[in-house]
Amino acid sequence: xxxxxxxxxxxxxxxxxxxxxxxxxxxxxxxxxxxxxxxxxxxxxxxxxxxxxxxxxxxxxxxxxxxxxxxxxxxxxxxxxxxxxxxxxxxxxxxxxxxxxxxxxxxxxxxxxxxxxxxxxxxxxxxxxxxxxxxxxxxxxxxxxxxxxxxxxxxxxxxxxxxxxxxxxxxxxxxxxxxxxxxxxxxxxxxxxxxxxxxxxxxxxxxxxxxxxxxxxxxxxxxxxxxxxxxxxxxxxxxxxxxxxxxxxxxxxxxxxxxxxxxxxx
Amino acid sequence: xxxxxxxxxxxxxxxxxxxxxxxxxxxxxxxxxxxxxxxxxxxxxxxxxxxxxxxxxxxxxxxxxxxxxxxxxxxxxxxxxxxxxxxxxxxxxxxxxxxxxxxxxxxxxxxxxxxxxxxxxxxxxxxxxxxxxxxxxxxxxxxxxxxxxxxxxxxxxxxxxxxxxxxxxxxxxxxxxxxxxxxxxxxxxxxxxxxxxxxxxxxxxxxxxxxxxxxxxxxxxxxxxxxxxxxxxxxxxxxxxxxxxxxxxxxxxxxxxxxxxxxxxxxxxxxx
Numbered sequence: 001x002x003x004x005x006x007x008x009x010x011x012x013x014x015x016x017x018x019x020x021x022x023x024x025x026x027x028x029x030x031x032x033x034x035x036x037x038x039x040x041x042x043x044x045x046x047x048x049x050x051x052x053x054x055x056x057x058x059x060x061x062x063x064x065x066x067x068x069x070x071x072x073x074x075x076x077x078x079x080x081x082x083x084x085x086x087x088x089x090x091x092x093x094x095x096x097x098x099x100x101x102x103x104x105x106x107x108x109x110x111x112x113x114x115x116x117x118x119x120x121x122x123x124x125x126x127x128x129x130x131x132x133x134x135x136x137x138x139x140x141x142x143x144x145x146x147x148x149x150x151x152x153x154x155x156x157x158x159x160x161x162x163x164x165x166x167x168x169x170x171x172x173x174x175x176x177x178x179x180x181x182x183x184x185x186x187x188x189x190x191x192x193x194x195x196x197x198x199x200x201x202x203x204x205x206x207x208x209x210x211x212x213x214x215x216x217x218x219x220x221x222x223x224x225x226x227x228x229x230x231x232x233x234x235x236x237x238x239x240x241x242x243x244x245x246x247x248x249x250x251x252x253x254x255x256x257x258x259x260x261x262x263x264x265x266x
Numbered sequence: 267x268x269x270x271x272x273x274x275x276x277x278x279x280x281x282x283x284x285x286x287x288x289x290x291x292x293x294x295x296x297x298x299x300x301x302x303x304x305x306x307x308x309x310x311x312x313x314x315x316x317x318x319x320x321x322x323x324x325x326x327x328x329x330x331x332x333x334x335x336x337x338x339x340x341x342x343x344x345x346x347x348x349x350x351x352x353x354x355x356x357x358x359x360x361x362x363x364x365x366x367x368x369x370x371x372x373x374x375x376x377x378x379x380x381x382x383x384x385x386x387x388x389x390x391x392x393x394x395x396x397x398x399x400x401x402x403x404x405x406x407x408x409x410x411x412x413x414x415x416x417x418x419x420x421x422x423x424x425x426x427x428x429x430x431x432x433x434x435x436x437x438x439x440x441x442x443x444x445x446x447x448x449x450x451x452x453x454x455x456x457x458x459x460x461x462x463x464x465x466x467x468x469x470x471x472x473x474x475x476x477x478x479x480x481x482x483x484x485x486x487x488x489x490x491x492x493x494x495x496x497x498x499x500x501x502x503x504x505x506x507x508x509x510x511x512x513x514x515x516x517x518x519x520x521x522x523x524x525x526x527x528x529x530x531x532x533x534x535x536x537x538x
Contacts, residue, residue, distance in 0.1 A: 020449065025457060028461040029461055031464070032464040035468055035473070038473050038477060042330055042473075043325075052325060174300050178303075180307045185310075187314060193314070193321075198321060
């Protein structure tokens with residue numbers, strides 16, 4: 001355990017170099033966010049009633065919470081680094097050292113998220129403070145606790161998906177395109193663009209058989225109090241199931257990949 | 267001085283540009299499958315933007331004064347301009363920080379041609395043209411849904427305004443890229459560009475207040491796709507909107523040139 005705590009420490013030091021970059025990223029991210037909020041405001045202004053059960057306040061809160069969950073869970077450079085490690089043969093050292101590569105990458109991911117969240121918190125909090133009239137707070141402590149648990153699992157799931165995707169580098173030279181294709185799917189199916197329940201019911205139903213909603217839409221729905229009672233616990237169980245499945249798949253792909261792996265050069 | 271002398275530099279630069287094109291085509295054809303996959307990626311993102319607007323319009327009749335197919339036309343135009351920009355400039359702008367970091371810029375400065383010309387136009391990304399074609403397809407479809415019958419002058423005006431918007435894209439991105447002279451780690455630049463131009467495909471009627479003012483008069487991203495499409499759909503409130511787009515494009519270009527010169531003065535190679 002000691003060695004992994006050490007890795008997190010190193011990860012934190014390494015990512016601190018990027019703090020200005022992170023800050024700029026969080027700040028620039030507020031531009032499309034503001035645009036989307038203004039767009040919805042205009043739509044609500046010209047209509048009576050809500051959109052698919054969302055009041056304007058809930059709709060704006062949805063996007064604000066998405067931004068927070070995204071700060072906690074998004075992968076930044078991790079997948080590119082894993083792909084580069086495989087391509088350039090850096091993983092050779094992990095095959096002979098008593099360090100598990102998946103655990104190693106997870107420590108670095110955790111460190112990266114800690115720093116990113118700490119840096120992004122400043123602009124995001126100020127932004128939310130300006131929009132406080134539109135910001136919904138969680139109904140009770142249970143919702144908040146379930147939200148926290150769900151965000152943690154979303155982070156695990158997001159990491160495992162990206163990790164497995166990057167492992168494709170064992171077989172193909174250029175994984176960037178695959179990563180971007182997956183990212184595009186995630187953008188829609190996880191609920192980045194809009195809450196999934198404004199989609200036609202059939203599409204929404206279909207999406208629930210994929211892991212994507214559990215990356216973002218599910219935790220945000222818990223926060224907004226749209227999922228409660230038995231459905232909440234059931235959802236958390238399904239999310240945990242996806243995390244386990246993701247873990248199993250990541251291990252499986254890694255084992256297959258290492259068998260195929262041949263380090264070139266010294 | 268006779269006519270030939272005045273034209274000579276243009277012809278020389280045209281010849282240089284042709285050589286750069288030939289180079290790029292050869293390079294791209296070396297990675298055919300990758301080339302096709304990138305087109306798939308861009309198509310997916312384009313589809314995503316269209317989905318976003320379609321889903322929104324399944325819950326509302328209009329956004330401000332904009333109807334569904336007008337917005338589809340807008341998304342198409344924004345994508346068209348962005349893809350032409352990608353084809354001609356994007357890679358070159360993002361590579362500027364690499365050239366600075368590795369000191370490759372030294373060689374470019376020494377060549378007997380305008381450095382900004384070379385830095386900006388070195389590579390051509392052919393996939394961008396194919397993606398631009400898909401955007402044209404969507405625009406034509408939307409125009410038919412709207413029963414638009416634009417006059418030849420309108421279409422010509424639209425194309426001309428798109429070219430002006432292209433200048434805005436290029437100037438702003440070049441400005442962003444030139445920040446690499448100050449911070450060496452500039453991977454965030456592309457990300458910043460995409461975040462900024464995200465709002466280009468949204469109808470201007472959605473915006474108001476200081477946000478609209480900033481992204482119209484300081485960083486004119488709201489104008490980029492909106493003005494050409496408004497010309498095409500007869501939505502222009504006054505000809506001043508066109509004048510504003512032209513003025514802002516020139517201002518952006520002047521700002522980027524000023525910043526570029528200022529930055530170059532600061533440049534002290536990467537290594538000896």
